[in-house]
Amino acid sequence: MATKTANRIAVTGNAGVAQAMRQIRPDVVAAYPITPQSDVVEEFSTFVAEGTVPTEFLPVESEHSALSACVGASAAGARVMTATSSQGLAYMWEVLYIAAGNRCPIVMINVNRALSAPINIHCDHSDSMGTLHSGWIQLYCKNAQEGYDSTIMAVRIAEHPDIQLPVMVCYDGFIVSHGITSLEMVDDEEVASFIGTRKPPYSLLDAEHPISMGNLAFTDYYMEVKRQQAEAMRHAPRVIQEVQEEFGKLTGRHYGMFETYRLDDADFVLVALNSTASTSEIVVDELRGKGVKAGILRPRVMRPFPWQEIAQALSRASAVAVLDRAQSPGGNGGPLAIEVRSALYELERRPRMINGIYGLGGRDILMSDIRSVYDRLQKLAEGRGPSEFEFYLGVRGD
Amino acid sequence: MSVNLKELSLKQETLASGHRLCAGCGIGTIVRMLTHACDYPLVVANATGCCEVSTTVYPYTAWRSSWIHNAFENASATISGVEAAYKSLRRQGKLDQEFRFMAIGGDGGTFDIGIQSLSGALERGHRFVYVCYDNEAYMNTGIQRSSATPLGANTTTSPVGKVIPGKSRNRKNLTEIVVGHRIPYIAQASPSNWRDLIRKARKAFETDGPAFLNILQPCVPGWRYEPNQSIELARRAVETCYWPLYEVENGEYKVNYQPKVKLPLTEFIKDQGRFSHLLRPANAEVLAALQANIDREWELLLKRAGVAPKEAQPAATT
Numbered sequence: 001m002a003t004k005t006a007n008r009i010a011v012t013g014n015a016g017v018a019q020a021m022r023q024i025r026p027d028v029v030a031a032y033p034i035t036p037q038s039d040v041v042e043e044f045s046t047f048v049a050e051g052t053v054p055t056e057f058l059p060v061e062s063e064h065s066a067l068s069a070c071v072g073a074s075a076a077g078a079r080v081m082t083a084t085s086s087q088g089l090a091y092m093w094e095v096l097y098i099a100a101g102n103r104c105p106i107v108m109i110n111v112n113r114a115l116s117a118p119i120n121i122h123c124d125h126s127d128s129m130g131t132l133h134s135g136w137i138q139l140y141c142k143n144a145q146e147g148y149d150s151t152i153m154a155v156r157i158a159e160h161p162d163i164q165l166p167v168m169v170c171y172d173g174f175i176v177s178h179g180i181t182s183l184e185m186v187d188d189e190e191v192a193s194f195i196g197t198r199k200p201p202y203s204l205l206d207a208e209h210p211i212s213m214g215n216l217a218f219t220d221y222y223m224e225v226k227r228q229q230a231e232a233m234r235h236a237p238r239v240i241q242e243v244q245e246e247f248g249k250l251t252g253r254h255y256g257m258f259e260t261y262r263l264d265d266a267d268f269v270l271v272a273l274n275s276t277a278s279t280s281e282i283v284v285d286e287l288r289g290k291g292v293k294a295g296i297l298r299p300r301v302m303r304p305f306p307w308q309e310i311a312q313a314l315s316r317a318s319a320v321a322v323l324d325r326a327q328s329p330g331g332n333g334g335p336l337a338i339e340v341r342s343a344l345y346e347l348e349r350r351p352r353m354i355n356g357i358y359g360l361g362g363r364d365i366l367m368s369d370i371r372s373v374y375d376r377l378q379k380l381a382e383g384r385g386p387s388e389f390e391f392y393l394g395v396r397g398d
Numbered sequence: 399m400s401v402n403l404k405e406l407s408l409k410q411e412t413l414a415s416g417h418r419l420c421a422g423c424g425i426g427t428i429v430r431m432l433t434h435a436c437d438y439p440l441v442v443a444n445a446t447g448c449c450e451v452s453t454t455v456y457p458y459t460a461w462r463s464s465w466i467h468n469a470f471e472n473a474s475a476t477i478s479g480v481e482a483a484y485k486s487l488r489r490q491g492k493l494d495q496e497f498r499f500m501a502i503g504g505d506g507g508t509f510d511i512g513i514q515s516l517s518g519a520l521e522r523g524h525r526f527v528y529v530c531y532d533n534e535a536y537m538n539t540g541i542q543r544s545s546a547t548p549l550g551a552n553t554t555t556s557p558v559g560k561v562i563p564g565k566s567r568n569r570k571n572l573t574e575i576v577v578g579h580r581i582p583y584i585a586q587a588s589p590s591n592w593r594d595l596i597r598k599a600r601k602a603f604e605t606d607g608p609a610f611l612n613i614l615q616p617c618v619p620g621w622r623y624e625p626n627q628s629i630e631l632a633r634r635a636v637e638t639c640y641w642p643l644y645e646v647e648n649g650e651y652k653v654n655y656q657p658k659v660k661l662p663l664t665e666f667i668k669d670q671g672r673f674s675h676l677l678r679p680a681n682a683e684v685l686a687a688l689q690a691n692i693d694r695e696w697e698l699l700l701k702r703a704g705v706a707p708k709e710a711q712p713a714a715t716t
Contacts, residue, residue: 027483027486027487027490027492028479028482028483028486030475030479030482054486054489054490055486056482056483056485056486056489058478058479058482058522059522060475060478060518060522061514061515061517061518061521062514062515062518064471064472064475064514064515065472065474065475065478065514065515065518065519066475068468068469068472068475068476068479068515069475069476069478069479069482070479071466071468071476071479072443072466072468072475072476072477072478072479072480072482072483073479073480073482073483074479074483075466075479075480076441076479076480076483076484076487077483077487078482078483078486078487080479080483094469095468095469095472098468098469102468204441204464204465204466204480205441205464205480205483205484205487205493205495205497206464207439207464207495207497210439210461210462210463210464210465211464211465212454212459212461212464212465212466213465213466213467214454214466214467214468215454215455215456215457215458215459215467216450216451216454216455216456216467217455217456218455218456221456221457225456
């Protein structure tokens with residue numbers, strides 16, 4: 001219910017997310033522009049300039065300082081946001097672990113873009129995939145609507161008393177960040193009451209109860225601190241689902257830990273993140289029309305990775321193709337394939353699995369590419385066709 | 399703004415005893431002077447370094463004020479985030495109490511790896527006091543050279559060898575780099591001249607904008623001297639004009655102390671192991687080059703401050 005056509009607007013993904021930030025009214029935003037994230041920061045700057053938000057905006061001199069300032073502001077009890085992409089996220093890398101280790105519930109937008117070298121401004125997932133182990137909750141979004149919705153939900157998830165961890169909201173550079181689509185906004189007041197105000201358990205700005213944060217922990221205490229951090233992440237699936245349910249009641253838009261498309265009776269399943277998963281639905285429909293039982297599973301939450309549920313959802317498939325828009329050269333497949341294959345290990349009967357590397361540096365993924373993947377899966381199930389685990393899609397000389 | 403020792407002695411210490419700084423370390427002395435100069439609740443952002451590792455070994459802390467350590471190079475960005483949160487929360491009526499903000503780092507965290515973060519925060523105009531405790535090398539990690547290490551000093555990465563007599567470059571003048579940011583208040587101070595240091599710290603905390611204090615910090619293991627000589631060495635650094643005491647307030651230079659007799663540099667270096675090789679005749683040229691650098695910097699400073707140099711001094715020793 002509650003679909004209000006009056007709130008429907010046509011925006012780019014970045015502008016939609018900037019609207020979510022306006023509605024969240026963070027106390028502090030510190031950010032550094034980088035393509036294709038820049039217009040998030042630019043749009044938000046205009047809200048600051050117009051006085052629409054009470055935010056203290058820090059146009060810092062680098063991404064390293066952006067996240068460093070966010071850690072300081074978050075430790076001071078503020079609700080804090082930032083946005084970045086690619087090299088910017090890589091430059092933040094050191095502070096990513098510090099934000100998580102110090103339990104700072106910062107919300108960051110990461111517009112997925114390829115990493116250098118060669119330098120490239122277009123979409124792939126190598127930036128955020130490189131940060132999987134940093135202790136951040138990671139949400140991956142297929143379109144502008146999901147980016148907008150996830151940004152709002154991320155505040156609640158991050159600041160939940162059982163969590164107190166930073167959250168990264170990821171969506172595809174240019175494809176989603178710059179493509180104009182229809183987006184349904186939540187009312188300003190509804191966003192305000194949905195997210196509430198931040199209630200930090202402690203703050204640097206409490207003179208009666210001074211704290212020391214970021215202490216040196218040696219061999220005698222380091223592991224206890226890290227173990228507590230892992231425990232907070234263990235609560236995240238429950239909290240994420242609670243927040244998503246509540247958001248679903250408010251908006252009629254329901255989200256899970258992952259999304260499926262015609263998966264229930266599927267023999268041949270494609271696993272992919274973000275926009276590729278949703279555009280591949282066309283190919284699934286086409287194949288279904290021909291009697292091929294094709295389906296899709298799109299992980300939405302990469303951390304915490306819902307591996308048991310994903311294994312269950314894939315358990316009846318005969319063959320699975322994980323598509324990775326990132327590499328892990330020399331690894332056991334791309335980053336997503338490593339996660340999925342590990343998840344399948346617990347199954348008594350495992351589907352066959354292959355891993356396609358695609359779309360690096362914004363290389364187009366065509367319907368014919370997706371068709372070719374399902375074709376490989378069918379051949380694999382029939383015991384014919386190429387047997388290598390990892391293959392590249394849409395690359396010259398392959 | 400008189401500095402009254404009796405009044406200071408009544409203030410509660412912000413840095414509690416029981417920290418793990420070396421015997422004779424200048425940092426504890428400097429931090430106590432700084433915190434005594436602040437009449438408001440304080441939030442401190444500490445760069446990775448000696449001060450940080452020695453005062454907050456988990457699960458303990460020596461700090462009675464709020465304190466945060468983020469990483470090595472980002473104390474300035476961190477405190478700018480804290481200050482931004484403070485401004486935002488106050489503006490929205492979510493916070494009443496008034497605070498002051500201090501970032502503190504060594505020469506590694508300030509001159510070198512942290513200079514970008516410092517420059518950015520100064521340019522953005524946050525109200526905070528940045529304090530560099532300059533012990534002239536990466537002391538915490540084992541006495542490696544920094545860009546604050548003076549010419550000829552023996553460090554573990556500028557060791558004295560058969561062909562190279564210690565560090566081959568002059569130290570850079572960070573205070574002058576900060577002057578280029580045109581912030582309201584900048585000063586150099588020394589723990590030997592404690593009245594001057596506390597007065598400057600008070601001014602810095604009262605500044606409505608960024609303030610920067612560069613404070614020379616004698617380091618027992620890094621400079622290699624007896625632990626009871628820290629303040630004496632800081633004093634000799636001032637008396638030789640190796641470490642001039644001056645301030646730059648809204649662009650106006652003021653030399654706060656001109657020694658009656660400018661002592662030769664040997665008076666500063668003679669009791670320090672890091673310089674012992676410079677006293678050998680074979681290294682006379684290095685010593686002369688170091689002296690020349692100190693003289694040139696001192697003359698430049700006097701010129702900027704519009705002060706006439708005193709009469710040529712006899713090269714007497716004390």
